[in-house]
Amino acid sequence: MRRISTLLLMTLACTAVAQEECRVTAVHSGDRLSCQxxxxxxxxxxxxxxxxxxxDQPFGERAREALQRLTLGRTACLRATQPEADGSLRAAVWVEPADCPDCGQTLDAGRALLSxxxxxxxxxxxxxxxxxxxxxxxxxxxxxxxxxxxxxx
Incomplete structure (x- = not known):
């Protein structure tokens, strides 16, 4: 019952703050991913x-791998989405930290890469x-x- 309540709160928190919730399906670079x-x-x-x-730049592959470890296969909460000219969205991507199951989507992937x-x-x-x-x-x-x-x- 507690797990169901936690999941419900996570979903409500995402929809209250963000435009979209999705599952990360691919990571293309250190700052670009796809989700469904x-x-x-x-x-x-x-x-x-x-x-x-x-x-092909220094640290480019490491950045992609780090973003992949943080996000791939996880449910992400997209916050403050803005459309780009190429049809993509620019958004803050929040996920549940791997080391804290049941914490909710409390990890900002972009900020984690900066750190x-x-x-x-x-x-x-x-x-x-x-x-x-x-x-x-x-x-x-x-x-x-x-x-x-x-x-x-």
Missing amino acids: TRDGTSLSIRLRGIDAPVS VGLARWRQTDEQTAEEKGQYEFEEQEARARRIGLWRTP
Whole structure:
């Protein structure tokens, strides 16, 4: 009964905050993935707030693998979706952390990539003041620790 209540709350929380909930079906790069909605619609998503290197750039493959570990096969909550010119959506992608089953969709995948130095903060994307502060902090911390993209000056 408790599990059913938790799942119901997770679904309600996603629909109250986001436009869409979907299952991640593919990860194409460190900031691009595909997912399928409950009605079978396929969506192409670019993570809002970050820019990750492409696979032939340094750390590009590591960024893709990290996003894959975080999201592939999981139900994602897409928050603050914005249509892109190419037909994709730019959105914050939230998933349930692998190390915390039953926690709900509490992990922002883009912010997680920033925290390990596998993406840069994309300041031009629309974000709340709170998100901007969080994303800026994660990038600054990764730079200070000289990890990932920030290993060399």
